[in-house]
Amino acid sequence: MSTADVVTGNSVATSAVSLSGLRKVYGDVVAVAKVDLEVRTGEIHALLGENGAGKTTLMRLLYGLAKPDAGSISIDGTQIAITSPKVARAAGIGMVTQHFSLVKTMTVTENLVLQDAGFFSLDLAGARKKLLTLCEEIGLEIDPDARIDSLPVAMQQRVEILKALAGGCKVLILDEPTAVLGPQDVDSLLDVIRRLRDTIGLSVILITHKMHEISKVADRVSVLRRGEIVATENANGMSIASLTSLMVEGVQQEVVEEGIRSSHGASVLEIKDLTVHLRGHDVISDLSLEVRRGEIVGIAGVSGNGQSELVQALSGVFAHQTGEISVDGKVVKGGSPAAFAQAGFGRLGEDRHASAVSALTVEENLILDRLHFFSKPGLLLKRKIRKFAEESITNFAIKAKPDQAIGTLSGGNMQKVLLARLFGERPLAAVVSQPTRGLDVVSTGYVRQLLMIERNAGVGILLVSEDLDEILELSDRVLVIFKGKIVGEVARNEFDRVAIGAMMAGV
Amino acid sequence: MKLRIALRANRPWWLSPVLIAIAIILTFIISSAMIRWAGANPFAAFKYLLGSPLQSKFGITEAILSATPLVLTGGAVALAFRAGYWNIGAEGQLLAGAICATVVGLHADGMPHWLGIILVVIAGAVGGMLWAFVPALLRSRLGIDEVVTTLLLNPVALLVVTGLLNGPWRNPETQFPETKVLSENIFFPKVYPGSRIHLGLIIGIVALAVCWWVVGRTAGGLKMRAVGLAPGAARIAGLKVEKTLFTTALASGAIAGIAGAGEVAGVAHQLTDGISPGFGYTGVVVATLAALSFPAVLLIAFVLGIINVGSFSASRALSIPSTIGEVVQAVLLTTVVSALVFMKYRIVLDKGKHRD
Structure with a gap:
């Protein structure tokens, strides 16, 4: 299924997450003014905005880390109050930030078990099997017995994603996931994201600054400016220039002077x-x-x-x-x-x-x-x-x-x-x-x-x-x-x- | 419903005075319970603790006298803490200063008075610096934690004092473990007639002013602040972090040492093993309560001076232990430090509206 198919074939698409009139004020600062946003089931929805545009606050509201002052959140068409990350996870929302929440001295499996283990129930073998099945289903390779601190950053990030999926996540929020990765790892992460959409129909909210990532994976893109969504468009029709001008009101990007390039100095x-x-x-x-x-x-x-x-x-x-x-x-x-x-x-x-x-x-x-x-x-x-x-x-x-x-x-x-x-x-x-x-x-x-x-x-x-x-x-x-x-x-x-x-x- | 702690977005102007007021009220409540436990009426006890020293000229001058070493040790600790050097050794440095001052005092016969005073102050500073030298060196060369080394050297200094007093410096007339009365040529002059307030107070105030000026207005002071706030960033900016720590540690030791010289030359006029009832440790309390501000050190030292003097009146009048003064100081430290946490954080009440 190509990107275009998803978008055009989505006339019957249901909405996975729907935000309506969401607002959050800190002191005198209006972090999120009034946000209406719909993320469809099985789409990769990029969220673009300058620093301070309200992206992070919006995601904190969705993940139950902050309480909205007004507005409502609906998951799969049902309105719910997300009062804590626990409620968010139970509703099928997962989040991976730039700061991983993994226990470095434990193995991949142990980290996965950690999030939903009861006090007396610890089924490591079962969890290991579940993890391998999940990996096979989405075509991801990872050693379930590797210690986290022995894994490179890109792999640790995958563990975070797997952790969210194992917790029953239907909507995955990725907060600038490529900021911590090198170029090769970026490509393979974008690959993983695409595969998750295509194999298990995951909805992904991708927060990013980087235009080429949007053109590579996103189905739709929403631009956030000063706490408001100023545009939601199909991603394949958008040029970098038009996205930038939507994101940054009234500021012209100056062209970097080339100068004379020489390498003959002392x-x-x-x-x-x-x-x-x-x-x-x-x-x-x-x-x-x-x-x-x-x-x-x-x-x-x-x-x-x-x-x-x-x-x-x-x-x-x-x-x-x-x-x-x-x-x-x-x-x-x-x-x-x-x-x-x-x-x-x-x-x-x-x-x-x-x-x-x-x-x-x-x-x-x-x-x-x-x-x-x-x-x-x-x-x-x-x-x-x-x-x-x-x-x-x-x-x-x-x-x-x-x-x-x-x-x-x-x-x-x-x-x-x-x-x-x-x-x-x-x-x-x-x-x-x-x-x-x-x-x-x-x-x-x-x-x-x-x-x-x-x-x-x-x-x-x-x-x-x-x-x-x-x-x-x-x-x-x-x-x-x-x-x-x-x-x-x-x-x-x-x-x-x-x-x-x-x-x-x-x- | 659930309580949780969250970062404050902004700090309104009334926050700091309100928090301090709450801390003081809590101090009264908690201390009252302990005074009651000791078998006295808390209201009466506080009347003596805080009121009686302020009711007579003698009380006020005695409170100032009691505050004098605290001005110096508080200033010494505040200076070190500003640079992120956790000097807990002002007590030992004070005692080392007192020992060196005593050396001068034992050999000052026939010396002009002005020279004796200058020499005794220098001796105190040198003594304090020497006692601060080893921890400072270990910290700046080998990265050894100064909290441990400075703290552990305090009882060593006291052992040196008792060793000297039981050996070579034992009073030849009384055979008590204390020196003979030292040469008058090193005695600090009184600065207020009819009281025991001595030159040490002036030296203390000047020292605080110099610290305040150095930290706020000089390049060295800016280095100290940068090193204290963010040593990594200071290093990136090309500052010599270790050198700054070393210099600050020695300066701090010198100031604490002068406090020791002041007690010998201004109050006791001899060296005894009770020369410091913990002035160095109280210096840490003073600096912390003053939030490392030098003008505030002066104020806090005076307040603690009042409580010190008042605790003796309270003890005599109500027959409770005079350590009640220290108890009140300790409670005050605890409540103020706790209150300061709320300068940065606030408590949020989550009304649990869970999913149905």
Whole structure:
């Protein structure tokens, strides 16, 4: 059955979930204004919206994690009050979030049993059999006796899905499921979702930012803006441009300036024979690379192939780290973030919440890495700091006040503050890790544009990202990392998604 | 119906005063029960505990005297806690400061008074710093938990004091385990005529002001706050986290050590094994009740000073143990810390409307 068949053949389709006039207000914030939404039985319904559009709140209402202020929810045509996740599960609603709720030290079977086991009844053998039958039915392979912590993230996610299915789920909510996956795993997850629809007629609500996922699997798509559904359409008729303009009212996507792409500048970052020994094996072995002035070098790879360790090694934090790292031709000694900063090397960490001190203000976070410049002799120069903060806020289009705690900012604005800190005093070279993870379309466009501008201004940027599209869009050269080794190098004029994908998979 | 705890979306302005008021009322109720249990009328007891020190000039000055070491130990603990260095060793650092101050006091004959005072303050600071040095080093070099090391060094400091008092420093005239009266050249001058309030109070207030200024206005203070709030993020920003912790630990030890010097040179004028009835530990209570705010440390130290003085009047008048003061302080700590939880969270009542 093709996507089109499902949609057109759905004239008799029953609705699996129907939301009517749903509303939720937190304090002064209207998270969900008035939502009417129908999810049909056996369809994949994508829910698209910017950060803060109300997607998460809506799903929390549906899963019984929050109580609506108005409106009603009907499952299979019967109106019910979903007062807790337990009620939601009993009504056939399952949810898989980005934060898995699995017990890492238990096996797959044990995790499945855990959710519906009574105090005295424990039928592991029966559960194992049930799991295998289920896997066979939907064509999914998984080792029922594997411990969760021995499984890669993509597999753990499947266990979460199986757990929901074993619990009798008819409607599965997937909250940005591909955010934690590498490109290969994304494709196979989308495959699994399609198969679940076709074999057991599962209804799926897929929350996502990524347009190509919608065009690949979704039957219908609803766009949420400021707590309201602004459109529900058949997915195969929608273009990326029309979806974006529905999602982001009145904002034009600016086109990233191409600039002159050249890779002939002087070397600003050089890594020679880097080896990092961790957890009993080499997570990075004999890795060498070079980033030249005014160049973006992308590191492509399936997550967990040493990218995080490479970024961390660029601050010299590992005890068992050998090899040489030079910035602007000089070897950095005394491995610490401070030593790298002194050499003119900047960084944007993969987790912005771990990079910002959330209780400190925007301006305090902005100057944290160059206090010597903003104090004399040890006294903070309040006026100079405020002026710098105001300039940064203007230059980087940050929606915040200088004296606002950074923890109260949205993801995009927090990322902009960190980028303003990184590029405020232009470094010679920088490593930028997962710069747009979890950001909405507008912020993503802004951040990518900013990286291009900094590159054009001469900064040598090492870009580490699990989003292959991002790497292909921005990089002048791509290096493919697999099991801690660089296994391939591709210049911009030779970019080929399939070939790079194969190298990432170690083929 | 079911109760559950949820994060607060916003904090109205009245929340903090209301919560503190509830905590104080609860303290009265719980303490009253315990006073009743000890066989006294709670109303009478509170009249003595809080009222009697405020009714006479002598009471007020004695409360201030009692608050003086708490200003310093509270400030020392608050400073360390702001940087995320959990110094529970102010007691030991205070005693080490007192020992070093005594060394100066034993050799200050013939010294100008001003020099004696300066030397005794420096000695106190150095003593406290020395006692803080080893835990600080272990923490910053090897990552060894400072809560354990600083806490365990407290009784060691007391053992050193009793060892000295039973050995080389035993009073030659009385043979009591206490030093002879020290040289007058190190005595802190009185700052309010007719009372026992001494220079230590001024030093304490200046120390708090300096801490407040350093933490709020200097680059070093911003480093401390960043390290205390999010060490990982501070490291990413290129701050030297371990160095900041080490420096803060020594500064905290120095301030606690000065408290010890103040007790020797300002009150006892000799070293005894009862030089500190737990001023260092109470410093943790002061800093916590003050929510690590330096101006609030001054206020809280004074309140606890009142309770300390009042507990003796209550004990004499109602023949209950004078430890009732400590009981009230402990109850206050418990209720205030519990109340502060509700600054962040609220209790929600779920009316169970389950599916029929």
